[in-house]
Amino acid sequence: xxxxxxxxxxxxxxxxxxxxxxxxxxxxxxxxxxxxxxxxxxxxxxxxxxxxxxxxxxxxxxxxxxxxxxxxxxxxxxxxxxxxxxxxxxxxxxxxxxxxxxxxxxxxxxxxxxxxxxxxxxxxxxxxxxxxxxxxxxxxxxxxxxxxxxxxxxxxxxxxxxxxxxxxxxxxxxxxxxxxxxxxxxxxxxxxxxxxxxxxxxxxxxxxxxxxxxxxxxxxxxxxxxxxxxxxxxxxxxxxxxxxxx
Amino acid sequence: xxxxxxxxxxxxxxxxxxxxxxxxxxxxxxxxxxxxxxxxxxxxxxxxxxxxxxxxxxxxxxxxxxxxxxxxxxxxxxxxxxxxxxxxxxxxxxxxxxxxxxxxxxxxxxxxxxxxxxxxxxxxxxxx
Numbered sequence: 001x002x003x004x005x006x007x008x009x010x011x012x013x014x015x016x017x018x019x020x021x022x023x024x025x026x027x028x029x030x031x032x033x034x035x036x037x038x039x040x041x042x043x044x045x046x047x048x049x050x051x052x053x054x055x056x057x058x059x060x061x062x063x064x065x066x067x068x069x070x071x072x073x074x075x076x077x078x079x080x081x082x083x084x085x086x087x088x089x090x091x092x093x094x095x096x097x098x099x100x101x102x103x104x105x106x107x108x109x110x111x112x113x114x115x116x117x118x119x120x121x122x123x124x125x126x127x128x129x130x131x132x133x134x135x136x137x138x139x140x141x142x143x144x145x146x147x148x149x150x151x152x153x154x155x156x157x158x159x160x161x162x163x164x165x166x167x168x169x170x171x172x173x174x175x176x177x178x179x180x181x182x183x184x185x186x187x188x189x190x191x192x193x194x195x196x197x198x199x200x201x202x203x204x205x206x207x208x209x210x211x212x213x214x215x216x217x218x219x220x221x222x223x224x225x226x227x228x229x230x231x232x233x234x235x236x237x238x239x240x241x242x243x244x245x246x
Numbered sequence: 247x248x249x250x251x252x253x254x255x256x257x258x259x260x261x262x263x264x265x266x267x268x269x270x271x272x273x274x275x276x277x278x279x280x281x282x283x284x285x286x287x288x289x290x291x292x293x294x295x296x297x298x299x300x301x302x303x304x305x306x307x308x309x310x311x312x313x314x315x316x317x318x319x320x321x322x323x324x325x326x327x328x329x330x331x332x333x334x335x336x337x338x339x340x341x342x343x344x345x346x347x348x349x350x351x352x353x354x355x356x357x358x359x360x361x362x363x364x365x366x367x368x369x370x371x372x373x374x
Contacts, residue, residue, distance in 0.1 A: 021313075029309045048308035052315045059316070066319055073313035080310045082251075082303070084275035085258045088282035089292055089300035104354040112347030120339035127331030130324060137335060141343060144311040149273030159317035164336060166308075166315055171340045179344045183352070190351040198344035201307045219304065223279070230276040 021072025028054040041209055043173035043202055048166050080145040087143070087223035094220020097213075098189075105193060109225045110232075112197045116141035117233075136160035138233065140168050143200045146226035153234055165200065172199025173206045188214040196221025250299030257282040 032050030039045040059069050098105060120137040135156030139147040144165040151161040176195045185191055192214030195203040200222055208215030261278025269277060286292055318325070325332060
C-alpha cells in the first residue's frame with residue numbers, strides 16, 4: 001500500500017517555501033486587479049487594498065508570522081527600487097511637454113507637498129497620535145517606493161508609511177474631481193499635476209482614463225515630487241527636528 | 247523587454263553606488279532615476295524596450311508595495327486606538343494638497359496670461 005502523505009505534512013512543506021508567499025501576494029493582487037477592471041476602474045475597488053486585506057487574512061488564518069511571509073515576498077518588495085528608477089521615463093515625457101512651465105510646476109510641487117506634510121503631521125500630532133504614526137505621515141504624500149526609502153532614512157516605520165500612502169492614493173483618486181471642480185480648475189495639465197501630487201499611482205490611472213494630457217502630467221508630477229521630497233525632506237527635517245521635539 | 251530591465255538594473259546599481267560612497271542622504275534608486283533622466287534628456291528619446299518595461303512598472307506599481315503594507319498587521323492595535331486621528335489627518339491633508347497645488351498653478355497661469363495680454367497691448371499702443 002502506498003504511504004500517503006498526511007495533508008499537514010504537505011502544508012508544512014509548502015508554507016516553508018518562499019514560493020507560497022509569492023503566490024498569495026500575486027494571486028490576491030491579480031484578483032484585486034480583475035475586480036478593479038470589472039468595476040470600470042472605480043478607485044473604491046483599489047487592487048492594492050484588496051490584495052493587502054486578503055493577504056493579511058490569509059496569513060492570519062494560516063498562522064504565518066509576518067517575518068516568514070516577508071521572507072518570500074521580499075522578491076516582489078525588492079523591485080520597488082527598480083520601479084523608482086523607471087519613473088524617469090514618465091518624468092522625461094512630461095519634461096518634453098512642459099516647456100516654460102518647469103519653474104511653475106516646481107514651485108507648485110514644493111508648496112503642495114509642504115502643505116501635505118505640514119497638515120498631516122500637525123493634525124495627527126494635535127489629535128494625540130503616537131510618534132510612530134506622526135513620523136510616518138512625513139513621507140506619505142510621496143509615491144510609495146520613494147516614500148519607503150525616505151522613511152528608512154528618517155528612521156520611521158516604512159510599513160506605516162506605505163499603508164498611509166496607499167490610503168492617500170485611494171482618497172485622492174476618489175476626491176480629486178470634486179476638489180478640482182470646487183477650486184474651479186479646468187486645464188487638464190493643472191488637474192493632472194495636482195492629482196499626481198495628491199493621489200499617486202491610483203490617481204494617475206484615473207487621470208489617464210479621463211484625459212491623456214492629464215495622465216502624462218500626473219505621472220511626471222508624481223515622479224518629480226518624489227525626487228524633490230527625497231532630496232529636500234531629510235535636509236529640512238535635520239534642521240527642524242530639534243525644534244519639533246520629535 | 248529584457249534589455250529594458252537590464253538598463254533599469256544598471257542605472258539602479260549606479261545610483262546605489264553613488265548613494266553609498268558620495269551622497270548617503272539620498273536613496274540609491276532616486277539617484278538612479280536622476281541619472282537615467284539625465285541620460286534620456288541627453289539622448290533625446292526613450293528606446294522601445296525601456297518604455298515598455300517602465301510602462302508596466304507604472305501600471306502595477308501597487309503590487310510592489312503589497313509585501314510592506316501587509317506589515318500593517320503588526321500595527322493594528324496602535325492604529326485602532328488612533329483611528330480618528332489618522333483618518334482626519336489623511337483626509338484633510340489630501341484635500342489641501344490637491345487644492346493648493348491646483349491653486350498655485352492656476353495663479354501662475356493667470357499671471358502669465360495677463361503678462362501676455364499686457365505685452366500685446368503695449369506693442370499695439372506703440373504701433374499707434
